Amino acid sequence: DSGVTQTPKHLITATGQRVTLRCSPRSGDLSVYWYQQSLDQGLQFLIQYYNGEERAKGNILERFSAQQFPDLHSELNLSSLELGDSALYFCASSGSSGVNQPQHFGDGTRLSIL
Amino acid sequence: GDSVTQMEGPVTLSEEAFLTINCTYTATGYPSLFWYVQYPGEGLQLLLKATKADDKGSNKGFEATYRKETTSFHLEKGSVQVSDSAVYFCALREGNTPLVFGKGTRLSVIA
Numbered sequence: 001d002s003g004v005t006q007t008p009k010h011l012i013t014a015t016g017q018r019v020t021l022r023c024s025p026r027s028g029d030l031s032v033y034w035y036q037q038s039l040d041q042g043l044q045f046l047i048q049y050y051n052g053e054e055r056a057k058g059n060i061l062e063r064f065s066a067q068q069f070p071d072l073h074s075e076l077n078l079s080s081l082e083l084g085d086s087a088l089y090f091c092a093s094s095g096s097s098g099v100n101q102p103q104h105f106g107d108g109t110r111l112s113i114l
Numbered sequence: 115g116d117s118v119t120q121m122e123g124p125v126t127l128s129e130e131a132f133l134t135i136n137c138t139y140t141a142t143g144y145p146s147l148f149w150y151v152q153y154p155g156e157g158l159q160l161l162l163k164a165t166k167a168d169d170k171g172s173n174k175g176f177e178a179t180y181r182k183e184t185t186s187f188h189l190e191k192g193s194v195q196v197s198d199s200a201v202y203f204c205a206l207r208e209g210n211t212p213l214v215f216g217k218g219t220r221l222s223v224i225a
Contacts, residue, residue, distance in 0.1 A: 103160075
């Protein structure tokens with residue numbers, strides 16, 4: 001058990017809809033990262049938050065947004081969904097002490113767009 | 115920018131065979147290197163790590179040595195088991211930046 005909790009585990013919706021994925025980091029971790037895993041693109045970094053502030057942005061579409069709340073949980077919002085958004089979405093967290101620390105991953109949310 | 119290249123799979127081995135999964139990296143600074151494993155239907159789990167040159171990470175019989183001169187971090191295991199069947203990802207991280215992953219190598223071990 002990594003200590004990172006993601007909900008829901010599975011999500012099935014239709015094109016054009018909007019969904020929210022939720023992540024609770026490990027206790028004490030201030031950084032949260034979101035990744036997308038698809039068959040053709042592999043693991044792609046989307047966005048990072050540190051203690052409520054956006055820290056880094058990767059290949060995140062404009063239709064996607066995220067935020068980190070005062071209790072450090074994070075949400076990833078995906079809107080105007082397209083078939084190509086079907087993927088596994090992972091959240092990871094890491095602590096603030098020391099650089100080059102590993103990230104700990106949740107079990108992911110599998111998003112299926114019909 | 116930083117990048118990780120790992121051997122493409124799938125790799126199919128018989129039980130008790132020796133495993134090597136090659137990984138090389140490109141980085142501007144002094145990254146830490148990681149191997150993550152993803153079992154079917156699960157998230158990524160940290161398998162081992164090394165934070166500086168010549169460090170050897172090890173866990174569950176797997177080993178990898180941080181080779182700065184060859185910019186490599188190859189994963190090895192002396193005797194694989196069916197339960198090692200999974201996808202293995204090599205990754206690097208500089209400072210507090212996001213992980214940079216290789217494309218993953220699928221390993222299948224047959225009895």
